[in-house]
Amino acid sequence: VIVRGQTTAARQVAVKAETSAVVVSAPLRKGATVNAGDVLCELDPGTRGAQQAEAQARRNEAQSRVPEAQARVAEAQARLDETLIKLNAAQKLGEGGFSSQTTLATAEAAVAAARAALSSAEAGLNAAHSGIEAAEAAVASTQAEIDRLTLTAPFEGLLESDTAELGSLLQTGSLCAQVIQLDPIKLVGFVPETEVDRVSLGAQAQARLAAGDREIAGTVTFISRASDPTTRTFQVEIEVPNPDLSIRDGQTAEIAIASAGVEAHLLPQSALTLNDDGTLGVRLIDA
Structure with a gap:
């Protein structure tokens, strides 16, 4: 056929910036051979390092709140257990006629208040855990932003264009280099x-x-x-x-x-001919 x-080319990719920053690395010239992971463009980090440090501090602060919240839950549980014991005693005394209805109602109110305090403490503990997750997400986000400052070759190949010039500003989507x-x-x-x-x-x-x-x-x-x-x-x-x-x-x-x-027979072109009607034929030797 x-x-x-x-x-x-087996592969061809335009390596583009995912964030905005100024190029701080010297350019590589087109035609150069690059390996997977080689740095093509390095961008200025600016204040991203400080933002990451702030996110890490917030994560540490959120983690420090967990023991306090856990202690409040334990305290609320202990108070609930205490009020349940008092309620049980008031109910038994009431059954024997040794306690008034007011005392029983007071014990029941104390149990309800203790349950509410326990629910509040557990909500505070959940909020502390949520704060840790939010802080860790912020740390991961700042780290991802820092990782975007280094543009590398995705595979081994050749530079089809110069990498971005030193001092040039790359916006999101700006071309760093073309690799084939x-x-x-x-x-x-x-x-x-x-x-x-x-x-x-x-x-x-x-x-x-x-x-x-x-x-x-x-x-x-x-x-x-x-x-x-x-x-x-x-x-x-x-x-x-x-x-x-x-x-x-x-x-x-x-x-x-x-x-x-x-399957076929190999015939020389000189053995082929056409008759008056245009039909293809083969010349044979009548031996």
């Missing part, structure tokens, strides 16, 4: 719908580049399940090793994809 296509990966490289072509069934995943393919008439080889790694609505062709991708990075992104290529063969 013969198709025309072009080479495409050329090893392996992909060949992308479009197969007509009449021949797409002849192409299979893993099939061997060869291509001739327009530049230098160079031949390369690879295997089919992707066949589109949906056709282009305009051309009714299906996209096919072929992965080709490119360790020396000599194949560039966007080169035109003529691709030949191997498909299932059929």
Whole structure:
């Protein structure tokens, strides 16, 4: 199956800022090789360090409130237990006629007040825990903001553009650098719908580049399940090793994809002929 296509980088990404700050790192020049995790742009932290310290102080303060809240809960529970004992005694005395209804009502009111105090203390403890969670969220938020100050390469590749210049202001979404990966490289072509069934995943393919008439080889790694609505062709991708990075992104290529063969006889072109009706025939020797 013969198709025309072009080479495409295996990966290509625009590394952009997620926050606003001034670049404080020297630029890397386009064409440089970078590894995953290499720093591309370093941004000025400004007051972010102070904001993180403040968030950590608030977290420590929130944590210090928990023991006090726990002590209040324990105290309220003890008072509730005490009032329950007194209520039980008042009820037994009342049953024997040794206590007045006023004393019993007072004991019941004390129990209700103790229960309310316990509920209040438990709410205070829950509020203390919520304060810790909110403070920890603030610490995580400030740390994430600090992490955004360092823009790194997501994978090994080449810089297709200079990184942002020292002293330039990057806003959220501003470009730091363009990184591409050329090893392996992909060949992308479009197969007509009449021949797409002849192409299979893993099939061997060869291509001739327009530049230098160079031949390369690879295997089919992707066949589109949906056709282009305009051309009714299906996209096919072929992965080709490119360790020396000599194949560039966007080169035109003529691709030949191997498909299932059929039995046939090899005939020279000189043995074929047409009769007066235009029917194809073969010249034979009558021995």
